[in-house]
Amino acid sequence: MKLARWIERGVLAALLFAGLLCPQGARAFYGSLALAFVGIAGTLLVGAAIVTAIAERSTSRLQGPRRLPRFSGRAAKDTTLAALVAASLLAWPLARLFADEPTGLVWDVDAAGGLTVVILGNLGALVVLDAWLYWKHRLLHTRALFPFHRAHHGYRDPTAYASFAVGTVESVLTFWPIVLLAFPWATHYAPVYFGLVGGFVLLNFYLHCGATLRLVEAVLPRLGVNTSAFHNRHHANANVNFGEAMIVWDRLMGTNEAAVEARRAIASR
Numbered sequence: 001m002k003l004a005r006w007i008e009r010g011v012l013a014a015l016l017f018a019g020l021l022c023p024q025g026a027r028a029f030y031g032s033l034a035l036a037f038v039g040i041a042g043t044l045l046v047g048a049a050i051v052t053a054i055a056e057r058s059t060s061r062l063q064g065p066r067r068l069p070r071f072s073g074r075a076a077k078d079t080t081l082a083a084l085v086a087a088s089l090l091a092w093p094l095a096r097l098f099a100d101e102p103t104g105l106v107w108d109v110d111a112a113g114g115l116t117v118v119i120l121g122n123l124g125a126l127v128v129l130d131a132w133l134y135w136k137h138r139l140l141h142t143r144a145l146f147p148f149h150r151a152h153h154g155y156r157d158p159t160a161y162a163s164f165a166v167g168t169v170e171s172v173l174t175f176w177p178i179v180l181l182a183f184p185w186a187t188h189y190a191p192v193y194f195g196l197v198g199g200f201v202l203l204n205f206y207l208h209c210g211a212t213l214r215l216v217e218a219v220l221p222r223l224g225v226n227t228s229a230f231h232n233r234h235h236a237n238a239n240v241n242f243g244e245a246m247i248v249w250d251r252l253m254g255t256n257e258a259a260v261e262a263r264r265a266i267a268s269r
């Protein structure tokens, strides 16, 4: 545990001090970092506050009337730290943007390679990123890496504040694709990119809010997308339901709760 804490601190220090090497200058980097941090932390905390205020009053709470503590203060602090990690990654493309240097973000569909390339490229990226999120989460549940994920499982009956309440190492493993924006060859068509990032943030709020919306629970599983009912079970029972964006890999690997329970029932016969 102690070693993990020191590694977390070392990684954060490296992310922050790396800005001294920024080609656009340290001033440009830390200015971008400050702006990104306020934007990301503000969005996540205000969003979590709104979703929590609604979900805690819901009559469809997954774990019934609240018995376990919310730990909202701790979750807000962890979220702020995760926002700092994300900002330290976003500061690289932002510094280039403010210096009028090219980045991977383009607003013109032709400059992004045309409509077909945009659609197929984003679908391909979604499949790859979802696989990465699932296997990253499985890795974080191994004995060696669980110390970097343990705190997130402190929220056994989570609120939206827990959505991004993850440690520094897990934040890097989740948010690293942000850095790709700094490379002009890594073309991201802005409207789709911001739509997907916004969707990912909203989905994460929903996954951790502790309540369900009937229509959402009816539609998302049919599309293979994760839901509050599905992910809440991972917080109640950390051995099942590892999918973060989609639930496809849990089905393929038999790690969804239904499959795990079925195997357990056969084994106990």
Ligand SMILES: [Zn+2]
Binding pocket: 137, 141, 149, 153, 234, 238
């Ligand atoms: Zn987990």
